[in-house]
Amino acid sequence: MSPNDVELVALAKVAQDNAAFTELVRRHQARLRAFLRRLCGSDHLADDIAQETFIKAHERLSTFRGGASFRSWLYAIAYREFLQDRRREKAAARLKDALQSDATNIESSGGAIENGLSMDLRRALLDLEETERATLLLCDAAGLSHSEAARVLNAPLGSVKTYIARGRTKMREALTGVAERRPPKAETTANHKGVMYAL
Amino acid sequence: MPSDNIETLLRADFDDLAGRLENDRFVKRVQFKLTARNRARLGVIGLAGGLGAAFAASQFADLGRLAAPYLAEIPPSYGVGIDAATQISAAVVLAAAVIATALVLRQDA
Numbered sequence: 001m002s003p004n005d006v007e008l009v010a011l012a013k014v015a016q017d018n019a020a021f022t023e024l025v026r027r028h029q030a031r032l033r034a035f036l037r038r039l040c041g042s043d044h045l046a047d048d049i050a051q052e053t054f055i056k057a058h059e060r061l062s063t064f065r066g067g068a069s070f071r072s073w074l075y076a077i078a079y080r081e082f083l084q085d086r087r088r089e090k091a092a093a094r095l096k097d098a099l100q101s102d103a104t105n106i107e108s109s110g111g112a113i114e115n116g117l118s119m120d121l122r123r124a125l126l127d128l129e130e131t132e133r134a135t136l137l138l139c140d141a142a143g144l145s146h147s148e149a150a151r152v153l154n155a156p157l158g159s160v161k162t163y164i165a166r167g168r169t170k171m172r173e174a175l176t177g178v179a180e181r182r183p184p185k186a187e188t189t190a191n192h193k194g195v196m197y198a199l
Numbered sequence: 200m201p202s203d204n205i206e207t208l209l210r211a212d213f214d215d216l217a218g219r220l221e222n223d224r225f226v227k228r229v230q231f232k233l234t235a236r237n238r239a240r241l242g243v244i245g246l247a248g249g250l251g252a253a254f255a256a257s258q259f260a261d262l263g264r265l266a267a268p269y270l271a272e273i274p275p276s277y278g279v280g281i282d283a284a285t286q287i288s289a290a291v292v293l294a295a296a297v298i299a300t301a302l303v304l305r306q307d308a
Contacts, residue, residue, distance in 0.1 A: 018233065026226050033225065034217040047225065054229045118212050140206040141213035168205045175205075 005070035013061050021061070025054050028074055035142050036078060039134055041126045042098030049085060053078040072148040079134060079152050086130075124174035132167035135160055140168075245300055252296030256289040263288075 003011070003020075005027070011020035029050065036046035056077050057064075064073055125133055131153065138149040139160070150160045 018230075021233070022226065022230055025229050029225050029229070030217040030220040031213075033220050034213050037216065038213065050225070051229055051232060055232055058233055118215070121208060121212050136205075136209060137213070141209040143210070171205050171209075175208075 006066050009061060009064055009066070009070055012058075013064075021058055024057075024070065028071060029054070031142055032074060032078055035075065035137050036082065038122065038125055038137050038141065039079075039082060039130075040098075041122065045085070045098050049078060049081045052081050056081065068151055069148065072144060072151050075138065075142070075144065075148075076152045076154070082134075120175055121171075124171050127174060128167050128170055131155070132163045132170070135163035136167040136171070139164055248296055248300030252293050252300075255296065256293050259289040259292070 003023075005024065008020045008024050011017045012024065032053065033046055033050045036049050037043055040046045040049070053074065057074055060077075064070065125136070128136065134153060135149055138144045138152055139146060144152065146157055146160050146164075150157045153160065155163075
């Protein structure tokens with residue numbers, strides 16, 4: 001049976017076992033990066049933040065007490081890194097450039113989901129306020145509980161529930177608007193119908 | 200309920216994205232970054248060890264000159280010439296320093 005996160009953290013902490021920490025990275029990297037990519041709207045920036053998150057986590061492993069889940073501890077570091085990055089003036093310009101290039105990539109990349117629903121979802125997500133976007137991604141997409149999300153965001157539980165409700169409403173309005181505005185094209189009709197029916 | 204559908208859409212999009220990120224080179228990049236500091240430390244230890252050994256070796260010529268009068272009293276059959284003795288000693292100490300550094304590096308790695 002493979003060791004759980006807490007056992008791997010203990011191994012990495014006590015035995016200075018790099019293999020144990022690498023296993024933790026392997027387990028969590030894809031979902032953490034997906035969270036950051038949807039949060040930032042930029043793949044490159046998200047991967048940089050994810051890398052920084054794991055390096056910080058490695059450095060601060062001794063501060064992990066095991067009371068919270070390793071996942072929420074990791075996401076909290078990632079979210080702080082994201083906020084720090086946003087505060088840097090340089091990052092704002094970088095993000096703008098990245099968003100522009102990503103928008104071009106979205107338009108040009110293949111695949112019905114990437115070109116249709118996923119693109120609308122990404123746009124609707126990026127239109128949300130940061131905290132709403134982060135909360136929706138943590139709870140609805142990444143599957144964290146409300147209390148875990150509250151820990152990650154360092155916000156009261158009540159606020160998390162408010163962010164989710166508000167975020168969902170805005171997303172629903174945005175996606176419904178998109179579906180209504182779109183001209184019916186043969187290759188994307190199925191996706192739009194999906195959005196309409198889903199909402 | 201509409202809000203549940205938003206959740207479903209978000210989760211499907213998220214799972215799809217996470218699935219695509221599962222097997223790229225990110226883990227290797229993080230691993231490389233994590234060991235970078237260790238590698239830098241090992242480099243510093245190796246450099247310091249090498250410099251120390253070179254400095255120690257440079258002192259053997261002076262030591263040999265100091266020891267020359269005493270070595271001259273030893274019959275040739277008991278030892279080698281002064282020049283050869285300093286060179287051999289320097290080589291032995293250098294080799295010992297390199298071995299010691301290698302042992303430290305091996306334990307750290």
